[in-house]
Amino acid sequence: MTLLRFVYLFLLISFSASAQKDYRLWLQYDKITNLQVTQEYKMGIKGIVSLGNSETSTISLRELESGLTNMLGNKIEIKSKIEGENNLIIGSQSSLSSDIQKNILSDFKRINNEGFIIKSISLKNKKQIVITGKNDVGVLYGVYNFLRLLQTNKSISNLNVIDSPKINLRVLNHWDNLDRTVERGYAGFSLWNWQKLPDFIDQRYIDYARANASVGINGTVLTNVNANALILTPQYLEKVEALANVFRPYGIKVYLTARFSAPIEIGGLKTADPKDAAVANWWKEKAKEIYKRIPDFGGFLVKANSEGQPGPQNYGRDHVDGANMLADAVAPFGGVIMWRAFVYSEHDANDRAKQAYAEFQPYDGKFKANVIVQVKNGAIDFQPREPFHPLFGAMPKTPIMMEFQVTQEYLGFSTHLVYLPKLFQEVLESDTYQKGKGSTVAKVVDGSLTNTKLTGIAGVSNIGNDLNWTGHPFAQANWYGFGRLAWNPYLDAEVIADEWLRCTFSNNKNFINPIKNMMIKSREAVINYMTPLGLHHIMDTGHHYGPGPWVSDLSRPEWNPTYYHKADKNGIGFDRSKTGTNATAQYATQVEKIFDNLETCPEQDLLWFHHVSWDYKLKNGQTLWSGMALKYQEGVNQVQEMQNSWNKAEKYIDAERFKEVQMLLQIQYKEAKWWRDACLLYFQQYSGKELPVGVEKPTETLEYFKSLKFPFAPGN
């Protein structure tokens, strides 16, 4: 209570200041405090000349105007033509005069349709800055990039930034239901207020579009993969159309999830068999109806024959039949089908990790050109750490898109600070060896490994209607980082953290350095206190909140944590090597060998691939039991270090967000200990060994931890 009193006395001081800062995400546009930097910018930007006249051009201009005014503290003149020097000239290629174009003609060859050029040029002997691209959305991307240069206090004296996104489809997947609950959502409820659409355009729709455009996200799947067919009825399509109209000038296409049985549920047909002509025709007509409303509709995302969802297998057909039928429906309009490979059968409990590969790999080359198979980063389900999914690189004749989970279903909801770009980067950098050394997942995803034209990356959204959008102020960095890596999957997570911190909080290096360090380490911390050494899916069941390694009574074996850790008197871990389920054989030979061999298998994946005795010696000489226990303790200690780092940040940022994060870190610390104590007490039953020196004694019993119930945990 003393802490609480302190907290709210602290917070009560300024009404809604926190709400405002939190709401503005990384687009704070705070006044720049470094005088030298301000001086350079004021000298370098004397006016803005906008050459376009589209809605997107207007957005670019207004964004520059508002950003510069706020950061520099004075208005920048908007000029109707280029006069004097040091103007910002913004416009697409075709709007540029020939004397400007000739300055940058060769640069246009280096960008793709969504790319941009920011360049200092000399025009009639006067220095100017041009922001351009092949179309107005490219210009908008350039504008956000330019603003970010200022937000991060970079020099603008001699600009030559030429950049294009490396992936075509950079989309958020909203698992949002029509009742506004969000499956696995921990930031409030859905942004989409279906009740008030189409006539009420919430300011948040616009601010959402701005935030996405600022990092290059160009698509949004509005609805849950566990889909409701009603979204495809005119009543809802009218609302979807309204959102599409809001998002279009920001370069964002709208997608929907297609419930495979929709022809029955809303079409009045007796079947949804993809080989049935009436069914195919129903989808063709439905696509026509949608495209009439939304000419640039992106297409459908489909979860079929997975976790109870209907699909082509209900009619004895396969995924190829289902996906291609839908592909034909949207192809005339340029739409795509994103078909998820997240499948596992209740009839095959041998090894869930093997099933997506086993089912989908043989389909390589059989999908229509506008189908892209969406594959989760790992073979199970968005765990704190998973080895990369064996399908990456294994279907060279098929577009494969990455599905990351930005919302922290298995990573502490929105109370744990976990910087996910570290996880994303680890996966993207993984070498599949499918075309020899250097065949990274990133090269699969951006199509460069197999010369694939249709490429994509999806992030399961962590966005809700909380004032701060993502529940945790630092979860904003995961949205931001997802967008940046979708644009360029070779970016470094640390560089992204640096950018984000500067845009969101402060450019003071005394703040940036320790807090960046905290972010970078945060992902390893969560692995340590939840699932060290390759453990996985031992979260409590259903809601996935907190530890539940003891759960063993669910109807499907592969829903039980005990299925995944297989702890017994002899040891712990899932043997996926040749002596076990042989899941390792799904990888390229070089990778298979590494994972298969206890000696070469990275210890971070040890219990993912091997059942190992409690006395097994780890590389540091500790026994597995001691090493695991110490890892759990290390995770707790790391959260404490995060708290220490954060407490020192107080003087550099606003009191409100400081307090928010402080409170959340306190929860994370409490829950990290809960994870440590619950898991170690449970596993100790099997190891029969004492906790090693250095591990704190649990303060509660195992029975206590097992008794905890969370009937209203969010997102379930």
Added chain:
Amino acid sequence: MTLLRFVYLFLLISFSASAQKDYRLWLQYDKITNLQVTQEYKMGIKGIVSLGNSETSTISLRELESGLTNMLGNKIEIKSKIEGENNLIIGSQSSLSSDIQKNILSDFKRINNEGFIIKSISLKNKKQIVITGKNDVGVLYGVYNFLRLLQTNKSISNLNVIDSPKINLRVLNHWDNLDRTVERGYAGFSLWNWQKLPDFIDQRYIDYARANASVGINGTVLTNVNANALILTPQYLEKVEALANVFRPYGIKVYLTARFSAPIEIGGLKTADPKDAAVANWWKEKAKEIYKRIPDFGGFLVKANSEGQPGPQNYGRDHVDGANMLADAVAPFGGVIMWRAFVYSEHDANDRAKQAYAEFQPYDGKFKANVIVQVKNGAIDFQPREPFHPLFGAMPKTPIMMEFQVTQEYLGFSTHLVYLPKLFQEVLESDTYQKGKGSTVAKVVDGSLTNTKLTGIAGVSNIGNDLNWTGHPFAQANWYGFGRLAWNPYLDAEVIADEWLRCTFSNNKNFINPIKNMMIKSREAVINYMTPLGLHHIMDTGHHYGPGPWVSDLSRPEWNPTYYHKADKNGIGFDRSKTGTNATAQYATQVEKIFDNLETCPEQDLLWFHHVSWDYKLKNGQTLWSGMALKYQEGVNQVQEMQNSWNKAEKYIDAERFKEVQMLLQIQYKEAKWWRDACLLYFQQYSGKELPVGVEKPTETLEYFKSLKFPFAPGN
């Protein structure tokens, strides 16, 4: 689409500006634009001296500091002692020096424990302003009142404001569920983030408390009357405690809803019989447990044996048995039981309107002293208009509290602009005649009619986690107005609207006058286009969104709209007169006579009390059918007038809120026409008459309106 484009181009200009204004409610503290007024305030307020040192005092000081700084544009000095003249001296009675006290000693006799005094005094020949009260919460009320004087540009040159609340319990009822859905909530989801409580204190909790304190609301029932017993478990009580700690310094007590069967569900007992000693003891222990955590816990609100909720009747006991048992449990700690009289039996379909009176009136004088019976304003259920509930004034030996619905369950959700204080005032001014002429409902509620000490008023909250709190910017006025009328049930709705507009938008009379007029007329408009002439409960079923006069197939007769309007070839209306159900007999004789007689019954209540032929001549000479049709048309026209008024307001306020309201009024207009067309087409089947001249032709068929379905309407 053209309109939409216009709208979002307009809105995109400034990121989140709208969100910020919307969020700040009536506590905008905008810079005062009238120079003369600013001059007076700057001269009159040279410094602030705060004499208290409680958390509440700190809040008072910070609020003044922030409000004055923002409104005047410069900082006001905080002084540690009184120096010079024109200081604001704030502190409770005991903190005032004797020379100050002697200036206002007699005033203290005129205020109650929550009252305040704002007074210009002369101290050592220097002019000062004192804001005081008997305790720090009184001072806080005074501070908000003082700030409101400035917000509304009133003179502060010779202050003498002495005011006290006339009602003890001024509480919001949140129908918030533990999964954060809100029954009848149309402003997003529950503010209470149970998942993150107790450790995370959302800034909104604090801002919610501020807003409530600023209008004098001093209690909040956190949970739905359709209650879940889990709220009474330690897991949740810890969270409730955290909220209570936040609200306490704002003078706000926390209450919970008590599920009557909780002793079974969470207590492990076999019964919840209020006469069972173990049950009574369980509640006593539960109360002790709660008060240990929350020493100023307010008590319980109970919905028992109503709409499927458990209650004492499940055990052959009555409401008195149930309420008194709970009252004994909380009495030692000063708690109260608010026991709802909203009951109607499925076994008695004769006239639902009669049942609460029939069941409760005989209990008069039988409840314990700390029980207050909570009665809805009308005998059915929060309709756009209902005659006052016959229980008001009919239980002189029992504390009776008013239950208003601030959320617009039956009044267009959060898309319709309806200024509810007009409705509240109409009810409060109604004369019950229970102690002769002048026995108004307000006098029942404030206890003055029967010299009742325990008094209360409840408002079913319209607050959710939307950025603007209430879904519609003008619904904020209903929260504000409820609070103001709870403080003083004799206030005029027009005066409240004036205050609210000035605090929320602008002091410009060219804005205030037409918009105030729009607000005042808005409530009659919604009656006209929904339920004119005493019609009621003809909303579509379940969600209550839109018209559904045709619904007649529900299991309980009194859930069907046809039960309420009883339209047939002969006419329309519910005969509650002597020739019908004789519900009129529940009123005092004078009132009974007025309602009973077709000649004297106010036409606004005509079809509430009488079944009237289609050819019945209204006072204006129109037939009932023509008059009703023209009323529906008038409602539509009134919304058009509201739109016209609002469109002229554009230049006086911020673009964002202007656009928001404009979009919402457009929805309201569309839905007003929907109501008109659907109801008239439906009733026309019975009247068999043409629409009179002046009523627009429906553009859709009755079958179309009947076909509309809203499976995900909010709040259901």
